[in-house]
Amino acid sequence: MTHHMLDNLELTSLLSFSYSASINELHTKLSELGFGDIRPAHGFIFKCINPNGATGIELAEHLGITKQAVSKMVDYLEKSGYVMRQPHPTDKRGKIIVLTERGQLAIKAKEQIIAEIEKRWTNNIGAERVQLLKEDLKSLIYEINAENVPSKLRPVW
Numbered sequence: 001m002t003h004h005m006l007d008n009l010e011l012t013s014l015l016s017f018s019y020s021a022s023i024n025e026l027h028t029k030l031s032e033l034g035f036g037d038i039r040p041a042h043g044f045i046f047k048c049i050n051p052n053g054a055t056g057i058e059l060a061e062h063l064g065i066t067k068q069a070v071s072k073m074v075d076y077l078e079k080s081g082y083v084m085r086q087p088h089p090t091d092k093r094g095k096i097i098v099l100t101e102r103g104q105l106a107i108k109a110k111e112q113i114i115a116e117i118e119k120r121w122t123n124n125i126g127a128e129r130v131q132l133l134k135e136d137l138k139s140l141i142y143e144i145n146a147e148n149v150p151s152k153l154r155p156v157w
Helices: 011-032 038-051 056-061 067-079 099-124 126-145
Strands: 083-087 094-097
Touching: 011 099, 038 056, 038 067, 038 094, 038 099, 056 067, 056 094, 067 083, 094 099, 099 126
Parallel strands: none
Antiparallel strands: 083 094
16 A cells, blocks of 8 residues: 555544554564464453453453353363463352463563564654654543543454
């Protein structure tokens, strides 16, 4: 995509393209590091269960999806070695989902890659403008959501 193709795009499209490009780069690099089986939606599960684990119900509420959908994702992540189900510390019948060492390594890799992307943006437009961009986006999010700023970030499905 050339520069002039971007000239007539509205803000939402520019935000969408920058988000998609960043997520694509993140997943390409995760893949190169041996985490190619992680999908964008899984990152939200990781965020929710780190550091103390979470129940399936908590994940479903956090992600705004059904318990069945969460269960499928957790099955997949458990088979891939990122999470494991453990007995719930207080609820005898319940299970709690926690990160494995591989899951924690994936999170560390993700944080490093995101930091590299942000550093490149900083090199490109300068630290002050990146900081201003962050502040402006926060203001817009607050303004759009008025009083109901989400306490938890939900994925863009």
